[in-house]
Amino acid sequence: MGSESRRRLFVEANLAEGARVALTEDQSHRLLHVLRAGRGTALALFNGRDGEWRAELAETGKKRALLRVGERLRAQEPEAGPWLVFAPIKRGPLDLLTEKATELGASVLLPVRTRHTDAQRVNTARLGAIAVEAAEQCGRLTVPEVRAPQPLDALIAAWPAPRRLIVLDETGGGVPIVSAIAALGDAPAAILVGPEGGFAQSELDALRSLTFAVGVDLGPRILRAETAAIAALACWQALRGPDRGIAFQPSP
Amino acid sequence: MGSESRRRLFVEANLAEGARVALTEDQSHRLLHVLRAGRGTALALFNGRDGEWRAELAETGKKRALLRVGERLRAQEPEAGPWLVFAPIKRGPLDLLTEKATELGASVLLPVRTRHTDAQRVNTARLGAIAVEAAEQCGRLTVPEVRAPQPLDALIAAWPAPRRLIVLDETGGGVPIVSAIAALGDAPAAILVGPEGGFAQSELDALRSLTFAVGVDLGPRILRAETAAIAALACWQALRGPDRGIAFQPSP
Numbered sequence: 001m002g003s004e005s006r007r008r009l010f011v012e013a014n015l016a017e018g019a020r021v022a023l024t025e026d027q028s029h030r031l032l033h034v035l036r037a038g039r040g041t042a043l044a045l046f047n048g049r050d051g052e053w054r055a056e057l058a059e060t061g062k063k064r065a066l067l068r069v070g071e072r073l074r075a076q077e078p079e080a081g082p083w084l085v086f087a088p089i090k091r092g093p094l095d096l097l098t099e100k101a102t103e104l105g106a107s108v109l110l111p112v113r114t115r116h117t118d119a120q121r122v123n124t125a126r127l128g129a130i131a132v133e134a135a136e137q138c139g140r141l142t143v144p145e146v147r148a149p150q151p152l153d154a155l156i157a158a159w160p161a162p163r164r165l166i167v168l169d170e171t172g173g174g175v176p177i178v179s180a181i182a183a184l185g186d187a188p189a190a191i192l193v194g195p196e197g198g199f200a201q202s203e204l205d206a207l208r209s210l211t212f213a214v215g216v217d218l219g220p221r222i223l224r225a226e227t228a229a230i231a232a233l234a235c236w237q238a239l240r241g242p243d244r245g246i247a248f249q250p251s252p
Numbered sequence: 253m254g255s256e257s258r259r260r261l262f263v264e265a266n267l268a269e270g271a272r273v274a275l276t277e278d279q280s281h282r283l284l285h286v287l288r289a290g291r292g293t294a295l296a297l298f299n300g301r302d303g304e305w306r307a308e309l310a311e312t313g314k315k316r317a318l319l320r321v322g323e324r325l326r327a328q329e330p331e332a333g334p335w336l337v338f339a340p341i342k343r344g345p346l347d348l349l350t351e352k353a354t355e356l357g358a359s360v361l362l363p364v365r366t367r368h369t370d371a372q373r374v375n376t377a378r379l380g381a382i383a384v385e386a387a388e389q390c391g392r393l394t395v396p397e398v399r400a401p402q403p404l405d406a407l408i409a410a411w412p413a414p415r416r417l418i419v420l421d422e423t424g425g426g427v428p429i430v431s432a433i434a435a436l437g438d439a440p441a442a443i444l445v446g447p448e449g450g451f452a453q454s455e456l457d458a459l460r461s462l463t464f465a466v467g468v469d470l471g472p473r474i475l476r477a478e479t480a481a482i483a484a485l486a487c488w489q490a491l492r493g494p495d496r497g498i499a500f501q502p503s504p
Contacts (some may be wrong), residue, residue, distance in 0.1 A: 040497075096348065100479055100482070103475050103476065104473075104475075104478045104479070104483065105473065117303065137474065137476075138473040138474050138475065138476075139472070139473050139474045140473060176490065177490050178490050178491060181392045191389035214427060218489075218490070219357075219455075219489055219493045219494060220391070220488075220494050221356075221357065221390040221391050221392060222357075222388075222389065222390045222391045223355050224355065227352055227356070229357045230352070230482055230483075230486065231356065231482075231489065231490070232486075234482065234483035234484075234486040234487055235486060235487055235490045237471055237483065238428065238429050238430050238470070238471075238483070239430060241471045242471060242472050249258075252270060
């Protein structure tokens with residue numbers, strides 16, 4: 001929020017003191033022509049691997065900007081946030097969900113096709129660009145990885161063993177989300193949100209039979225899919241996020 | 253989400269079996285010409301006071317629809333959700349916040365002017381219309397009351413005594429939100445979110461001196477104002493919302 005904070009940019013290049021980093025054409029255009037940055041402008045760079053580094057605009061051309069990397073500002077930290085597994089929804093709410101999930105610490109964005117999924121195509125490149133911008137803005141040292149869509153049954157069949165799956169069950173059969181998150185302990189987690197039309201009964205039955213999954217109930221109101229996912233991520237963040245060194249347990 | 257659920261409409265009229273309720277011109281247009289509903293179409297009505305009632309489209313004119321109220325479907329329940337006190341932000345994020353705050357159970361939406369508030373005008377009528385639509389969609393029996401904007405200092409000076417104020421403090425000085433909500437017990441609450449530019453130092457000092465206020469920290473990332481407010485409401489809902497009959501306390 002503070003206006004004096006340095007603009008942050010995500011880059012693919014390795015970052016080390018003295019390195020020279022060329023921005024992409026889009027980034028260069030934005031920096032030079034939209035933000036009207038000149039030589040010597042201070043920035044901060046991150047690449048998801050090497051932490052955050054001070055950098056300075058060293059050379060400018062018509063369509064290119066070259067940065068010189070200075071000292072390291074922050075060390076890289078592991079990104080322990082949950083995966084968000086979602087049935088694609090309409091473009092506006094999906095863009096919103098991508099931005100908010102990035103701010104709320106999701107580590108992976110994974111679209112799944114379900115029986116009732118309406119939106120058949122997902123523009124993962126667009127979601128990736130939204131995630132980069134949100135990561136730059138919110139101070140993350142990583143950008144959530146946007147994976148290619150896959151069918152729900154294939155995802156479940158190849159589920160990575162220790163990761164737990166929190167299923168947002170709009171039929172009301174689940175446990176309160178706070179209980180579900182508390183019961184996870186330190187296990188890695190994924191949050192699954194279904195399509196606007198809900199999961200098919202066969203999908204709910206399959207999900208309920210999984211030993212690594214737990215159904216949660218977000219309360220009596222009918223939440224839009226993106227609201228449910230954002231709410232679940234916010235709860236995860238509040239209970240398990242960085243600097244939340246407090247374990248909560250149900251009172252007796 | 254389910255497609256077989258009756259369309260819900262918010263009305264101002266009193267609701268009782270046998271009552272006849274005229275829809276507004278806007279509602280009539282939407283029902284008759286957008287949704288192409290005909291005589292006999294079943295609906296559900298609520299007015300924030302009398303619970304939810306079955307109703308049937310009884311008479312139609314070119315610009316009017318008259319409903320006949322049938323039996324009561326749900327009794328009215330008290331709306332115990334928190335107030336949301338917010339410095340107005342840009343139109344898109346503010347519309348979004350209004351929709352999500354309604355889904356997440358806010359009982360009052362109260363715009364405040366702060367030192368760094370950018371958006372000086374708030375269209376409370378538009379926010380009210382968004383709140384009505386979200387309440388109809390999510391199954392609430394009430395619509396959050398959208399109040400007229402007021403200055404932060406005046407609001408604080410006339411604060412209603414037993415209500416606690418959860419201040420989303422982006423400067424990092426607060427306690428984790430789960431702790432703050434747990435410490436409230438059953439007290440009524442309000443959540444305060446500042447403008448994109450943050451609170452002025454004098455405002456933070458004033459807020460920190462209040463006995464009814466507690467500053468909370470939503471973690472190390474820089475959340476957009478609407479994200480912070482939605483996250484706080486989601487946490488409140490998960491810990492204190494309807495059907496959350498579970499009290500949480502920090503583990504020792």
